[in-house]
């Protein structure tokens with residue numbers, strides 16, 4: 636489709652407006668400083684580097700691979716409270732308990748995912764599995780969100796390569812919608828919604844960025860952010876707990892390739908938020924859930940012009956200029972070698 640059109644996102648049940656003719660509009664608005672890769676291997680002032688002192692007085696061990704700990708400035712506290720009936724049916728509030736953890740990818744202050752070896756990324760995936768498994772043992776936890784904000788543009792407070800885990804007693808909004816859409820598709824067809832999407836994407840081919848035996852990275856048909864991608868396992872399973880060692884290695888390989896392509900695209904330490912979307916826990920059967928990852932990068936043109944989700948996007952629906960097909964082509968053409 637070449638003209639202005641809108642596309643349906645069956646996973647989040649939202650439309651996105653696509654205006655391909657608009658990608659050449661002149662830009663006189665805000666520009667950003669190009670993001671630089673951190674230059675030093677160890678920063679004595681970094682609270683994540685090995686051996687350093689943290690805000691709560693603990694000293695980090697001299698870790699050699701991954702390292703995780705309870706966030707010293709947690710947004711959630713692990714003290715579930717009773718949920719009394721709400722005082723108002725309209726202005727509702729309820730207690731929320733949860734856990735926030737910090738997941739360091741490695742001891743080196745400058746070795747971000749795009750600069751890690753595939754084996755180092757595999758150890759991060761194994762950390763995700765250990766953290767998800769351990770957190771799911773807490774019976775009142777129902778949702779576990781693992782994510783990373785990379786770069787100042789995404790609000791990262793420290794350049795040391797790390798992700799976070801936030802786990803909550805309720806299931807947050809985005810996960811509620813994706814649970815619904817996947818379970819509805821499963822009940823209607825006995826197929827995974829994302830496996831069916833993947834079959835169509837592979838037949839079309841034009842939005843695939845890279846693929847291997849077990850995983851595919853693609854710009855979704857319904858992408859909102861200019862260079863948004865999804866990473867999908869070919870096999871249908873709900874979380875990294877069910878992933879085989881071969882799938883761990885394949886996920887590490889595709890994450891390495893995708894993040895190197897991102898950095899090469901505008902020759903910058905490409906900013907993004909990424910996250911794992913996994914089945915809720917302690918919440919009954921989740922047959923429709925198909926594990927996947929979303930990458931949401933804000934850059935639009937070069938390393939200095941970002942996409943803003945403002946006015947029309949806030950009030951009506953998201954809109955994009957460059958088509959998902961053009962974005963995928965740019966990412967396929969970007970270098971995949973460090």
Ligand SMILES: [Zn+2]
Nearest residue numbers: 681684744795
């Ligand atoms: Zn550091």
Ligand SMILES: [Zn+2]
Nearest residue numbers: 813912927929
């Ligand atoms: Zn998702």
